[in-house]
Amino acid sequence: MKLYPLFADLSGRQVLVVGGGVVGERKVAALLEAGARVAVGAPDLTPALRGWAREGRVQWRSGRFEASWLDDVWLVIAATDDAALHRDIVALAEARHLFVNVVDDAEQSSFHVPAVIDRSPVTIAVSSGGHAPMLARLLRERLEVVIDPVVGSVATLLAQLRHRIRARIPDLALRRRFYERLLHGPVQSLLRRGQWALAEASAERLLDSVESTPSGSVVLLGAGPGDPGLLTLRGLRALNEADVILHDRLVSVEVLALARRDAERIEVAKQAGNHHTTQAQIHALMLEHASAGRRVVRLKGGDPFVFGRGGEELEFLRQHDIPYEVVPGITAALACAAYAGIPLTHRDHAQSVRLVTAHCKNSIDTLDWKALAQERQTLAVYMGNSELPLIQAQLLAHGRAAGTPFALIENGSRPEQRVVTGTLANLAEQATAHDVQSPALLILGEVAALAGSLGWFGRPPLGVTPALHAPSPKAAAA
Numbered sequence: 001m002k003l004y005p006l007f008a009d010l011s012g013r014q015v016l017v018v019g020g021g022v023v024g025e026r027k028v029a030a031l032l033e034a035g036a037r038v039a040v041g042a043p044d045l046t047p048a049l050r051g052w053a054r055e056g057r058v059q060w061r062s063g064r065f066e067a068s069w070l071d072d073v074w075l076v077i078a079a080t081d082d083a084a085l086h087r088d089i090v091a092l093a094e095a096r097h098l099f100v101n102v103v104d105d106a107e108q109s110s111f112h113v114p115a116v117i118d119r120s121p122v123t124i125a126v127s128s129g130g131h132a133p134m135l136a137r138l139l140r141e142r143l144e145v146v147i148d149p150v151v152g153s154v155a156t157l158l159a160q161l162r163h164r165i166r167a168r169i170p171d172l173a174l175r176r177r178f179y180e181r182l183l184h185g186p187v188q189s190l191l192r193r194g195q196w197a198l199a200e201a202s203a204e205r206l207l208d209s210v211e212s213t214p215s216g217s218v219v220l221l222g223a224g225p226g227d228p229g230l231l232t233l234r235g236l237r238a239l240n241e242a243d244v245i246l247h248d249r250l251v252s253v254e255v256l257a258l259a260r261r262d263a264e265r266i267e268v269a270k271q272a273g274n275h276h277t278t279q280a281q282i283h284a285l286m287l288e289h290a291s292a293g294r295r296v297v298r299l300k301g302g303d304p305f306v307f308g309r310g311g312e313e314l315e316f317l318r319q320h321d322i323p324y325e326v327v328p329g330i331t332a333a334l335a336c337a338a339y340a341g342i343p344l345t346h347r348d349h350a351q352s353v354r355l356v357t358a359h360c361k362n363s364i365d366t367l368d369w370k371a372l373a374q375e376r377q378t379l380a381v382y383m384g385n386s387e388l389p390l391i392q393a394q395l396l397a398h399g400r401a402a403g404t405p406f407a408l409i410e411n412g413s414r415p416e417q418r419v420v421t422g423t424l425a426n427l428a429e430q431a432t433a434h435d436v437q438s439p440a441l442l443i444l445g446e447v448a449a450l451a452g453s454l455g456w457f458g459r460p461p462l463g464v465t466p467a468l469h470a471p472s473p474k475a476a477a478a
């Protein structure tokens with residue numbers, strides 16, 4: 001069956017729904033949303049339909065179907081569970097050249113209702129011609145994910161500018177280039193932020209300079225800890241639009257694989273290794289590519305604003321007037337905790353959580369060890385691998401109980417994840433015994449003991465799973 005797709009303007013037009021059950025109710029709701037005048041015919045109605053009838057939003061034709069119900073209607077939907085009645089309705093409707101949809105019956109229907117992705121005024125409809133509605137629904141779900149909600153605003157803006165665009169750029173090829181650039185430039189990102197006036201101004205500027213080089217931009221994007229499922233939808237879209245991706249070594253290959261095939265990928269590893277890139281070189285690369293009009297994604301492990309030097313990069317972009325956006329990512333502390341079954345806060349064990357790095361510009365000595373050693377709080381220590389003996393010694397010296405549980409999570413959220421547990425007394429020793437490698441995150445605090453019972457991902461924890469209730473410092477000293 002070959003179908004001719006069309007979008008019907010039903011506003012103010014009469015439509016009949018036969019059937020007052022839940023299916024009828026769904027159809028009526030969608031028709032009302034499209035502005036149709038709906039009559040629903042049935043001996044009885046669902047409570048919601050009854051309410052709408054009382055409020056005068058729908059007209060109720062009570063009783064069994066009669067041919068006169070078809071008078072003056074533009075479309076008919078048959079949504080009862082009576083096949084014989086459906087056949088009658090179809091025959092009568094056909095005789096009057098009325099389009100009819102029979103719910104769950106592709107053969108009898110002369111029109112089908114698609115699954116819809118609503119980005120008003122843009123509407124995307126998916127139909128399986130009534131043969132596999134579930135498949136159409138699944139496709140709809142996928143499209144919902146990849147089609148940016150901002151397209152609706154873009155379409156509204158374009159409608160407003162349409163005549164000016166035609167007048168200003170009569171050449172079709174050039175007009176196409178304008179639209180291309182508009183879709184890839186700052187306009188979308190301004191609309192996404194709700195900055196309508198700036199978006200308009202930006203579109204106007206583009207209209208006046210369509211013959212010149214396009215302006216580039218940078219998206220500072222958090223890739224999450226490794227599992228590609230933990231990337232945000234906004235992040236996925238940015239990866240799909242990128243011309244150039246400057247990524248850290250921490251970013252997993254699975255996340256990189258989601259990017260546009262022909263995007264240029266540049267690894268800018270800052271850790272020791274062959275490809276040592278300094279922060280200044282990263283800045284220079286962002287500037288070079290954005291100035292050439294490219295859409296740059298600066299892709300960082302976890303979240304760009306948590307020990308990611310995202311702040312410095314934005315300061316640089318601001319100085320050079322390069323438009324940017326920030327898309328957060330799931331930071332290692334959240335991901336490792338989740339994937340090790342460790343709630344970072346817990347009403348019984350921890351009222352606060354601190355994100356700490358043991359590797360900072362001004363060295364580890366500046367940390368407030370007294371505050372860090374307080375009990376009933378959780379420490380999530382980033383980049384602490386090489387400093388474990390020192391962390392252990394300082395926390396003990398400042399009064400944190402030797403029995404405080406810890407969990408070291410190596411390669412959190414990735415297939416090769418390992419969790420090593422123990423107590424503060426044997427932290428460094430356990431890490432060495434199990435040869436814990438970077439990237440690894442240390443979670444220290446009463447809650448870490450829960451990894452033993454609540455862990456769900458990968459292999460069970462290695463090492464000794466400590467008792468849940470760590471003794472207080474006093475008890476330990478006694």
Ligand code: SAH
Nearest residue numbers: 302303308331332382383411412439440441
């Ligand atoms: N911006 C990142 C952190 C960068 S600092 C974020 O928000 O997660 C790098 C440190 O993060 C590593 O040394 C390690 O401590 C931690 N880390 C990042 N990804 C990790 C992972 N998948 N598993 C364990 N630790 C991780």
